[in-house]
Amino acid sequence: MAINTWGPAICGHAHPEVIAALHEALEKGTSFGAPCVLENVLAEMVIDAVPSIEMVRFVNSGTEACMAVLRLMRAFTGREKAIKFEGCYHGHADMFLVKAGSGVATLGLPDSPGVPKSATSNTLTAPFNDLEAVKALFEENHDQIAGVILEPVVGNAGFIPPDAGFLEGLRELTHEHGALLVFDEVMTGFRIAYGGAQEKFGITPDLTTLGKVIGGGLPVGAYGGRRDIMSMVAPAGPMYQAGTLSGNPLAMTAGIKTLELLQKPGTYEYLDRITKKLVNGLLQIAQETGHAACGGSISAMFGLFFTAGPVHNYEDAKKSDLAKFARFHRGMLERGIYLAPSQFEAGFTSLAHTEKDIDQTLEAARDVMSQL
Secondary structure (H helix, E strand, O other): OOEEOOOOOOOOOOOHHHHHHHHHHHOOOOOOOOOOHHHHHHHHHHHHHOOOOOEEEEEOOHHHHHHHHHHHHHHHHOOOEEEEEOOOOOOOOHHHOOOOOHHHHHOOOOOOOOOOHHHHOOEEEEOOOOHHHHHHHHHHOOOOEEEEEEOOOEOOOOOEOOOOOHHHHHHHHHHHHOOEEEEEOOOOEOOOEOOHHHHHHOOOOOEEEEEHHHHOOOOOEEEEEOHHHHOOEOOOOOEOOOOOOOOOHHHHHHHHHHHHHHOOOOHHHHHHHHHHHHHHHHHHHHHHOOOOOEEEEEOOEEEEEOOOOOOOOHHHHOOOOHHHHHHHHHHHHHOOEEOOOOOOOOEEOOOOOOHHHHHHHHHHHHHHHOOO
């Protein structure tokens, strides 16, 4: 049996309770092209869980959520420029494909053909964990920046946590300059804590994007935030965004059941324990087999770099031995362990993983690393 430590379904790819709920929902219909009560149920659960969200709009993917939140930032502030961070990936919309990490980084493509320069002319970039660079961008673009968007824990340049004071500094800077702070929690939401990174670190952004986890593995995304900002979205306000399949009853059903399962006592303690066991084991094996490596984890999210580190940003991540990672990934795959297929991608554990699975993964890793 293959062990998958990379995927969106935090309860596992076929949790019996999620599957049972989906079977029941299928009998009622797969798509209506109209709002359904399930959207209200999941929306209330998201609002109760995520500190920044007072109103929420469902979409079909993390990419769509980030596209919408970018438009909303501009509509609310009346400004056009946005700051993103090198190595952070916010979906494949034109404006975000600038130093985007993830698959773009793996393929060595700094940008993508088909993206006009005009689409990225208002995208400003800074190194992650570099507050001084962000300050300089605000000074150089006075009253022009609508907001700052980031992965509060980077997952698309590998696993990179924020340095102490970085998120707090961004919150202060955006307040000072009348800009919005947006957390892209497509990866971190409901994964590193029930309330996401903003609960974990105690920083409340103005807007948040979500995906993956809140659909229980089905296609879903969401964006939400302060009521005064979200009230700009049609039909309450003038900013248009819509989608026939948004709030699909199957995705809502899987999401509701997934969040119910995540509320069970001990869930995040368990995820934290097995993930630390995995990462600490991998780092120990790397040391014992003579490979420079660094990494870490927060709850169910983890990463491993083949470099001595430390890794604070995308430039640091690029110092990793990519050829060695490719051989490691292939060796693990041949032994039934499916890790994220890129050095620039965080890994995830799930409630389906057992202590035995972690032991099996570490056993395979020792075998592979001893032969690298």
